[in-house]
Amino acid sequence: MSDAASSKSSGAARTLDLRRRPRRFERIAEAAIVAVALLSIVSVALILVFVGKEALPVLYSSVVHEEVTPLAMILPREINGHAAYLWQPVSEIPKYNIVPLFLGSLKVTVVALLFAVPTSVAAAVYCAEYASSRMREFLKPAIELMAGVPSVVAGFFALVVLASWIQRAFGTEHRLNAMVAGLGLAFATCPVIFSVSEDALRAVPQSYRTAALALGSTPTQALLRVILPAALPGIGAGVMLGFGRAIGETLIVVLASGNAALVDLNLGHSTRTVTATIAQELGEVVVGSAHYHVLFALGALLFLVTFVVNVITERALHRSRQSLSGSK
Amino acid sequence: MTPQVRSTPELPLVVKMRTRGLSVFYGEKQAVHEVDLEVGVNQVLALIGPSGCGKSTFLRSLNRMNDTVDGVRVLGEVDLDGRPIYGPDVDPVVVRRHVGMVFQRSNPFPKSIFDNVAYGLRIAGMRDKAELALRVEKALRHAALWDEVKDRLFESGLGLSGGQQQRLCIARALAVEPEVLLMDEPASALDPIATARLEDLISELRAELTIVIVTHNMQQAARVSQRTAFFYMGKLVEVGETQRMFTRPKEQATEDYISGRFG
Ligand SMILES: Nc1ncnc2c1ncn2[C@@H]1O[C@H](COP(=O)(O)OP(=O)(O)OP(=O)(O)O)[C@@H](O)[C@H]1O
Ligand SMILES: [Mg+2]
Numbered sequence: 001m002s003d004a005a006s007s008k009s010s011g012a013a014r015t016l017d018l019r020r021r022p023r024r025f026e027r028i029a030e031a032a033i034v035a036v037a038l039l040s041i042v043s044v045a046l047i048l049v050f051v052g053k054e055a056l057p058v059l060y061s062s063v064v065h066e067e068v069t070p071l072a073m074i075l076p077r078e079i080n081g082h083a084a085y086l087w088q089p090v091s092e093i094p095k096y097n098i099v100p101l102f103l104g105s106l107k108v109t110v111v112a113l114l115f116a117v118p119t120s121v122a123a124a125v126y127c128a129e130y131a132s133s134r135m136r137e138f139l140k141p142a143i144e145l146m147a148g149v150p151s152v153v154a155g156f157f158a159l160v161v162l163a164s165w166i167q168r169a170f171g172t173e174h175r176l177n178a179m180v181a182g183l184g185l186a187f188a189t190c191p192v193i194f195s196v197s198e199d200a201l202r203a204v205p206q207s208y209r210t211a212a213l214a215l216g217s218t219p220t221q222a223l224l225r226v227i228l229p230a231a232l233p234g235i236g237a238g239v240m241l242g243f244g245r246a247i248g249e250t251l252i253v254v255l256a257s258g259n260a261a262l263v264d265l266n267l268g269h270s271t272r273t274v275t276a277t278i279a280q281e282l283g284e285v286v287v288g289s290a291h292y293h294v295l296f297a298l299g300a301l302l303f304l305v306t307f308v309v310n311v312i313t314e315r316a317l318h319r320s321r322q323s324l325s326g327s328k
Numbered sequence: 329m330t331p332q333v334r335s336t337p338e339l340p341l342v343v344k345m346r347t348r349g350l351s352v353f354y355g356e357k358q359a360v361h362e363v364d365l366e367v368g369v370n371q372v373l374a375l376i377g378p379s380g381c382g383k384s385t386f387l388r389s390l391n392r393m394n395d396t397v398d399g400v401r402v403l404g405e406v407d408l409d410g411r412p413i414y415g416p417d418v419d420p421v422v423v424r425r426h427v428g429m430v431f432q433r434s435n436p437f438p439k440s441i442f443d444n445v446a447y448g449l450r451i452a453g454m455r456d457k458a459e460l461a462l463r464v465e466k467a468l469r470h471a472a473l474w475d476e477v478k479d480r481l482f483e484s485g486l487g488l489s490g491g492q493q494q495r496l497c498i499a500r501a502l503a504v505e506p507e508v509l510l511m512d513e514p515a516s517a518l519d520p521i522a523t524a525r526l527e528d529l530i531s532e533l534r535a536e537l538t539i540v541i542v543t544h545n546m547q548q549a550a551r552v553s554q555r556t557a558f559f560y561m562g563k564l565v566e567v568g569e570t571q572r573m574f575t576r577p578k579e580q581a582t583e584d585y586i587s588g589r590f591g
Binding site (some may be wrong): 205207208209210211212213214215216217218221225226229230323324325 | 391393396421422424425428429431433435436437438439447448450451452484486497500501504
């Protein structure tokens with residue numbers, strides 16, 4: 001430092017000092033950022049390790065196998081002459097069939113997405129393409145604020161209000177059912193899909209719009225043939241996030257689904273999801289019991305499902321993004 | 329510039345487009361002031377003038393692209409083949425199918441080269457695959473791009489070089505066989521070689537359509553156009569045959585601008 005300063009002040013025979021500067025602060029900041037990033041990665045990894053460690057005994061532990069084998073968790077059992085998939089962990093003969101739970105999760109998630117995807121994407125299109133800037137400035141935060149509604153409130157609303165509406169409209173057999181839970185979930189999913197889709201639509205360069213119009217497109221043609229396709233990878237990412245939110249959401253389905261582990265495709269029947277099961281049973285289970293390990297196995301499987309869906313869509317989105325941008 | 333004493337009367341124009349008293353406002357601000365201008369059929373008309381003088385605004389009012397900009401008001405008349413394009417029962421979407429446009433920055437869609445060129449045909453309702461393929465090839469040949477892309481028609485248009493992208497945009501505009509093509513500084517983002525190719529292309533295209541081109545490059549205007557219009561502060565100062573405009577401008581402002589004294 002000091003000789004650099006003196007060489008500057010000496011002025012006369014000035015030589016350029018190109019030596020490396022120490023930059024201590026830079027290095028400390030860099031190290032701190034790396035440490036924080038590592039910490040979060042490590043804690044996620046530790047959670048995974050923990051869940052995995054508690055889930056794996058399902059595969060080998062004799063304690064677990066006294067009550068249930070991995071195969072029995074997915075195959076139906078014979079009861080009074082017909083096959084049944086039963087989740088009855090607390091009973092004389094505990095039954096741990098996970099099929100009804102995953103079917104339940106699938107049912108409510110599909111209902112949620114069937115409702116949330118079209119409405120959220122349509123809202124995003126309106127906001128990004130048609131709304132005046134003032135309207136947009138009001139609408140976007142308003143919808144995004146929905147994401148901040150605590151899920152207990154959304155679940156309560158579904159339980160009290162939505163359930164009655166749906167029963168009146170469709171005459172559903174059970175008051176609390178997959179449809180009520182799915183629509184309650186949509187409440188949590190919509191803002192996510194909306195927000196990401198809207199950003200994706202607004203990120204479409206204005207020049208595409210201008211080019212489409214200059215070629216004689218009607219505004220609708222420009223939207224459907226140029227703008228939406230260009231925004232599709234982003235919208236897909238939004239749907240992905242929404243799927244993760246819906247299948248992982250717990251409280252809304254605990255409150256609104258009726259929690260009966262039935263195996264059927266009737267959306268008007270009560271249903272029970274993986275998450276609701278874990279949430280309601282893990283608190284009362286004996287640590288180390290078969291039931292305990294099966295619940296962890298459920299968690300691990302749920303993680304696996306979302307992970308696989310994520311990877312597959314991410315791949316597809318990546319490929320379409322590349323083909324859009326022309327890089328190979 | 330060689331002073332020429334020869335005084336040739338200008339050739340009579342066969343008018344393709346004509347503006348009468350054309351004014352364009354952005355909100356309260358007037359960007360184009362009562363312009364009367366004629367565009368001759370199968371000619372290239374160059375619009376020149378310093379930055380901000382309203383060339384692009386004027387150009388966009390020739391195919392009603394100004395309608396898509398917020399807060400724009402257009403007064404006066406614009407005729408295409410003698411028919412007013414701002415008439416009460418005129419559909420701007422249809423006008424744009426007859427008067428195509430190419431922009432300063434090439435803007436291909438994030439679609440394949442083929443789909444880019446076929447876009448205008450498809451939205452106009454053409455379904456027949458064979459016919460589409462034919463028209464796409466024709467447009468790409470027209471735009472002098474066919475040989476470079478014929479083996480990669482189904483790759484993204486965004487994978488092309490800047491000059492190729494600009495020619496792709498021209499092919500895309502030509503595919504719908506417009507009668508007039510508007511070009512707003514089409515070469516400003518291109519290197520000299522790509523620019524030269526583009527200029528050759530413009531000269532060839534003139535045989536089949538009418539072209540209005542905005543350019544900041546005086547040599548380019550001199551090379552490609554038959555007539556030149558000089559705009560200054562939103563007003564049309566002078567218009568005439570390019571050769572005369574560059575050798576014996578009538579207005580002092582034109583001469584100052586062309587000789588590089590301002591702008
Ligand atoms: N969307 C707009 N809103 C408001 N004013 C605008 C808009 N577009 C252009 N203007 C104004 O209108 C005038 C003419 O602009 P225009 O773009 O037509 O000029 P130009 O001659 O094409 O300039 P350049 O050579 O820089 O492209 C300018 O003063 C500009 O600031
Ligand atoms: Mg301009």
